[in-house]
Amino acid sequence: MSSTHAAGAQLHPPVANQSSRVDSRVLGMLLFIASEVMLFGSFFTAFFFVRVVNGPKVWPPQGFELPVYVAGINTIVLVSSSFTVHWALQSIKRGNRAGMQAGLVLTFLLGLTFLFTQILEYARIGFAPHDNAFTTTFFCLTGLHGAHVFVGLCLLAMATTRALRGHFSPEHHQGVEVPSIYWHFVDVMWIVVYATVYVL
Amino acid sequence: MRNPLRSEAEAFRFLLITIAFFGAIVAARLLVGTLVALLVAIGGIAAIGWLLQGKSKSRSRGRPAIRVVSDDQPREPREGGDKPGAEDPSGAPHGRSSRRRSGP
Numbered sequence A: 001m002s003s004t005h006a007a008g009a010q011l012h013p014p015v016a017n018q019s020s021r022v023d024s025r026v027l028g029m030l031l032f033i034a035s036e037v038m039l040f041g042s043f044f045t046a047f048f049f050v051r052v053v054n055g056p057k058v059w060p061p062q063g064f065e066l067p068v069y070v071a072g073i074n075t076i077v078l079v080s081s082s083f084t085v086h087w088a089l090q091s092i093k094r095g096n097r098a099g100m101q102a103g104l105v106l107t108f109l110l111g112l113t114f115l116f117t118q119i120l121e122y123a124r125i126g127f128a129p130h131d132n133a134f135t136t137t138f139f140c141l142t143g144l145h146g147a148h149v150f151v152g153l154c155l156l157a158m159a160t161t162r163a164l165r166g167h168f169s170p171e172h173h174q175g176v177e178v179p180s181i182y183w184h185f186v187d188v189m190w191i192v193v194y195a196t197v198y199v200l
Numbered sequence B: 001m002r003n004p005l006r007s008e009a010e011a012f013r014f015l016l017i018t019i020a021f022f023g024a025i026v027a028a029r030l031l032v033g034t035l036v037a038l039l040v041a042i043g044g045i046a047a048i049g050w051l052l053q054g055k056s057k058s059r060s061r062g063r064p065a066i067r068v069v070s071d072d073q074p075r076e077p078r079e080g081g082d083k084p085g086a087e088d089p090s091g092a093p094h095g096r097s098s099r100r101r102s103g104p
Helices: A001-007 A024-054 A068-093 A098-126 A131-162 A174-199 B007-032 B034-062
Strands: none
Touching: A024 A131, A024 A174, A024 B034, A068 A098, A068 A131, A068 A174, A068 B007, A098 A131, A098 A174, A131 A174, B007 B034
């Protein structure tokens, strides 16, 4: 009877059990990134399979040319955006709100530049996804990455909007940190894609 | 091994390591050849694995050791009773349980 009264007196749900030392939001992002790594892994498997089957001596296949230099400049743009997002987070940790806002806006613009350059590259590349297995895997890998850049831009847009509205403080900046981790992951994946697809 | 994406700072460090690693592979491929690039890749993976192992070992060395003492640990001999079986009327050696097991 007394236990029934005790249960009735509880006006809020019990505190969720936290079995991990990692914050649940960061843990969610980490699990998401782990699943993304597996997704990219399957696409890379298809790419390397096509490459091995075609014969490794001539790559890309004859008649196809990849815009290595444009993609190289795009790589520099994306790597720069990781530095700016890192700067943004370090700024808010030190209480520099203007630095955080500038860093986030710069990151967003650099990401947008990368995405538009990739769209232009698709328009002028001279082959289509349905041409052969090489072109299919090329568009799948770069397109998958482009989709992730788009998602990252959405996250960055939310963080930037909140930053411009005066959110975040040196103690509370999870809303910047989690998109930053994702953005670094997107950058890492592009380094792997650029090195394996365009250069090697 | 510690998760390299645990925080933004560690994710950023991971990105820098990735850039250095793939930069070395690409440089080896363009300047020397494919085989050397492959060796650089294998060597890089081994070096990173070794570094991560070393870090995790040094981290575990810094932690205070947790001592688990079971009932079967040999006890320190007491004064006046350090002969085997002196404490235990059954004569069982130290560290062994003197309890008799019942049948199956």
